[in-house]
Amino acid sequence: xxxxxxxxxxxxxxxxxxxxxxxxxxxxxxxxxxxxxxxxxxxxxxxxxxxxxxxxxxxxxxxxxxxxxxxxxxxxxxxxxxxxxxxxxxxxxxxxxxxxxxxxxxxxxxxxxxxxxxxxxxxxxxxxxxxxxxxxxxxxxxxxxxxxxxxxxxxxxxxxxxxxxx
Amino acid sequence: xxxxxxxxxxxxxxxxxxxxxxxxxxxxxxxxxxxxxxxxxxxxxxxxxxxxxxxxxxxxxxxxxxxxxxxxxxxxxxxxxxxxxxxxxxxxxxxxxxxxxxxxxxxxxxxxxxxxxxxxxxxxxxxxxxxxxxxxxxxxxxxxxxxxxxxxxxxxxxxxxxxxxxxxxxxxxxxxxxxxxxxxxxxxxxxxxxxxxxxxxxxxxxxxxxxxxxxxxxxxxxxxxxxxxxxxxxxxxxxxxxxxxxxxxxxxxxxxxxxxxxxxxxxxxxxxxxxxxxxxxxxxxxxxxxxxxxxxxxxxxxxxxxxxxxxxxxxxxxxxxxxxxxxxxxxxxxxxxxxxxxxxxxxxxxxxxxxxxxxxxxxxxxxxxxxxxxxxxxxxxxxxxxxxxxxxxxxxxxxxxxxxxxxxxxxxxxxxxxxxxxxxxxxxxxxxxxxxxxxxxxxxxxxxxxxxxxxxxxxxxxxxxxxxxxxxxxxxxxxxxxxxxxxxxxxxxxxxxxxxxxxxxxxxxxxxxxxxxxxxxxxxxxxxxxxxxxxxxxxxxxxxxxxxxxxxxxxxxxxxxxxxxxxxxxxxxxxxxx
Numbered sequence: 001x002x003x004x005x006x007x008x009x010x011x012x013x014x015x016x017x018x019x020x021x022x023x024x025x026x027x028x029x030x031x032x033x034x035x036x037x038x039x040x041x042x043x044x045x046x047x048x049x050x051x052x053x054x055x056x057x058x059x060x061x062x063x064x065x066x067x068x069x070x071x072x073x074x075x076x077x078x079x080x081x082x083x084x085x086x087x088x089x090x091x092x093x094x095x096x097x098x099x100x101x102x103x104x105x106x107x108x109x110x111x112x113x114x115x116x117x118x119x120x121x122x123x124x125x126x127x128x129x130x131x132x133x134x135x136x137x138x139x140x141x142x143x144x145x146x147x148x149x150x151x152x153x154x155x156x157x158x159x160x161x162x163x164x165x166x
Numbered sequence: 167x168x169x170x171x172x173x174x175x176x177x178x179x180x181x182x183x184x185x186x187x188x189x190x191x192x193x194x195x196x197x198x199x200x201x202x203x204x205x206x207x208x209x210x211x212x213x214x215x216x217x218x219x220x221x222x223x224x225x226x227x228x229x230x231x232x233x234x235x236x237x238x239x240x241x242x243x244x245x246x247x248x249x250x251x252x253x254x255x256x257x258x259x260x261x262x263x264x265x266x267x268x269x270x271x272x273x274x275x276x277x278x279x280x281x282x283x284x285x286x287x288x289x290x291x292x293x294x295x296x297x298x299x300x301x302x303x304x305x306x307x308x309x310x311x312x313x314x315x316x317x318x319x320x321x322x323x324x325x326x327x328x329x330x331x332x333x334x335x336x337x338x339x340x341x342x343x344x345x346x347x348x349x350x351x352x353x354x355x356x357x358x359x360x361x362x363x364x365x366x367x368x369x370x371x372x373x374x375x376x377x378x379x380x381x382x383x384x385x386x387x388x389x390x391x392x393x394x395x396x397x398x399x400x401x402x403x404x405x406x407x408x409x410x411x412x413x414x415x416x417x418x419x420x421x422x423x424x425x426x427x428x429x430x431x432x433x434x435x436x437x438x439x440x441x442x443x444x445x446x447x448x449x450x451x452x453x454x455x456x457x458x459x460x461x462x463x464x465x466x467x468x469x470x471x472x473x474x475x476x477x478x479x480x481x482x483x484x485x486x487x488x489x490x491x492x493x494x495x496x497x498x499x500x501x502x503x504x505x506x507x508x509x510x511x512x513x514x515x516x517x518x519x520x521x522x523x524x525x526x527x528x529x530x531x532x533x534x535x536x537x538x539x540x541x542x543x544x545x546x547x548x549x550x551x552x553x554x555x556x557x558x559x560x561x562x563x564x565x566x567x568x569x570x571x572x573x574x575x576x577x578x579x580x581x582x583x584x585x586x587x588x589x590x591x592x593x594x595x596x597x598x599x600x601x602x603x604x605x606x607x608x609x610x611x612x613x614x615x616x617x618x619x620x621x622x623x624x625x626x627x628x629x630x631x632x633x634x635x636x637x638x639x640x641x642x643x644x645x646x647x648x649x650x651x652x653x654x655x656x657x658x659x660x661x662x663x664x665x666x667x668x669x670x671x672x673x674x675x676x677x678x679x680x681x682x683x684x685x686x687x688x689x690x691x692x693x694x695x696x697x698x699x700x701x702x703x704x705x706x707x708x709x710x711x712x713x714x715x716x717x718x719x720x721x722x723x724x725x726x727x728x729x730x731x732x733x734x735x736x737x738x739x740x741x742x743x744x
Contacts, residue, residue, distance in 0.1 A: 065329025
């Protein structure tokens with residue numbers, strides 16, 4: 001049904017729906033000690049990162065200064081304060097993967113995507129991240145793109161793998 | 167039983183239950199070093215320089231509550247080595263430019279390092295953030311000196327409930343930061359400077375204007391007028407080794423003259439003028455019943471706090487400019503006219519116990535005909551630094567008087583420097599204005615003292631009552647404001663000072679180290695000195711100040727007149743919380 005509506009309206013409706021979801025999470029956790037972290041998780045789930053205007057809502061609702069929220073958001077690697085690409089690539093840099101050449105995979109990805117580690121491609125398609133052990137050492141070297149696991153990779157297999165997402 | 171017996175270094179001692187091992191040892195004459203600990207502000211036990219041995223373990227003594235039968239060793243090899251390692255690690259990532267650091271000689275890291283006999287720092291490696299933030303006109307942050315003790319975060323967030331800064335990032339990248347790492351000037355910082363007072367090192371300092379003031383003095387085309395706030399005279403002596411609470415009014419006036427200022431005026435005159443204007447404003451608001459409670463506007467930390475946090479209540483703030491701004495406005499109008507000097511050629515310098523006054527001095531609205539009422543604001547510390555630079559033997563100076571006519575103030579104006587002072591000064595005048603005749607009562611002691619929130623109802627001679635609240639410390643102010651918003655509290659008059667104790671413990675005052683500030687009751691000692699200044703005055707009510715009467719007769723007309731509004735009143739700006 002949304003196809004019949006002008007695009008801007010559906011964007012606004014989408015934004016409202018997302019904010020509504022955050023407000024529900026705030027209501028759910030508000031009374032709990034340490035409510036901030038589960039709420040930030042929800043924000044990150046819904047938006048893919050922590051947008052400042054949404055954090056302002058969290059700050060007002062929880063009566064917490066923004067400096068404190070920024071402190072928590074910048075402490076945990078999981079939280080991102082900048083928008084991420086459509087597909088987030090986590091390259092495992094755990095010991096087993098590292099020995100099996102994870103650095104080469106990471107370098108090749110960086111070259112292919114033309115972004116540094118932590119960077120997002122210009123078309124917002126991919127974000128490249130290095131991560132600690134993913135717990136799939138048997139598949140080393142391993143990475144995940146979104147929810148999907150790609151194991152036993154070689155640098156030369158990278159371009160073909162990326163094509164799956166284009 | 168309210169005491170416990172513990173053994174410190176083989177000596178048994180009985181102490182009050184709940185005492186920390188650090189305090190207990192210090193009471194026994196054993197000076198355990200500490201850095202991150204600041205009583206009532208920060209109890210994070212993170213720096214580890216205060217460790218002691220309890221059984222097989224090394225424990226931070228600052229937060230270790232002494233328990234009955236505890237055996238504590240403060241001076242074993244293990245303890246000494248651990249403390250030295252912790253201090254050396256801090257030093258290894260500290261910008262050790264002590265010779266040009268404003269805290270050199272009054273730095274807790276330096277004292278700890280000295281007391282532990284650290285002669286070299288063997289740890290080398292990368293340095294963490296070395297960013298300096300000069301964006302604020304009041305406060306400078308220098309990450310290269312920061313030891314991440316968290317004392318400033320406690321002062322800003324826990325005590326003042328401003329929360330402009332906090333810990334951000336993690337591990338080696340950890341920094342004290344504003345939200346999103348923005349410049350301090352773009353944050354909710356109210357410039358109170360309590361972070362500076364809490365900082366053990368030189369990571370937080372005032373934005374110095376010493377060179378600017380020297381330049382003005384050296385400029386033959388400028389007529390440079392200085393004024394000093396009441397709280398400065400009861401603290402300045404500490405910078406020259408005098409005991410806390412020493413009154414140095416006469417020496418200060420003498421020193422200012424020797425520095426080369428053309429006129430040495432007293433902000434107490436401006437305070438008296440504030441009472442005339444604000445007292446009249448209070449009576450008119452009481453009559454109309456509008457915008458009550460009237461909230462004082464002398465404190466620029468409080469004013470900016472209101473603008474950020476309670477923007478819908480700005481109409482409650484008194485429209486009066488703060489005393490030094492009133493004084494500046496009078497210097498550039500009334501006084502300039504009297505002397506026949508072009509006000510463009512007058513520089514007004516305010517010596518304040520405060521860093522927020524620097525921000526206030528630069529507010530666009532505190533000006534007239536494109537001239538700022540006050541050109542430069544220096545803290546008590548900066549004044550001391552100038553006196554030292556000029557080689558003046560402060561302690562042996564002979565007392566001198568302020569200049570006339572804007573250098574004469576009443577006892578009422580003097581007590582502005584302590585919490586409750588503005589209220590008491592206002593009551594001294596308002597009572598007589600209402601009764602229309604002189605009254606014997608001078609001291610209204612109910613508004614004095616160091617309770618965070620002091621409530622009081624006074625009955626005026628005409629039977630009307632004024633419900634007053636005197637608040638100091640922004641945390642207390644926030645609690646009271648919120649109680650008012652919930653409808654639990656209501657008043658007619660509210661005096662608020664951002665710093666606990668009032669201006670006497672402002673962010674521009676001499677800095678005491680953590681040990682001294684917990685040992686001495688600085689607030690009470692400086693307040694006592696302020697009240698003795700008041701008692702020593704013959705004129706103790708603002709409206710009896712002969713020069714105030716003269717000012718109204720010759721220039722302003724009457725309080726809240728059109729001209730008074732133009733020169734002595736201001737407005738406020740709603741600001742965001744983010």
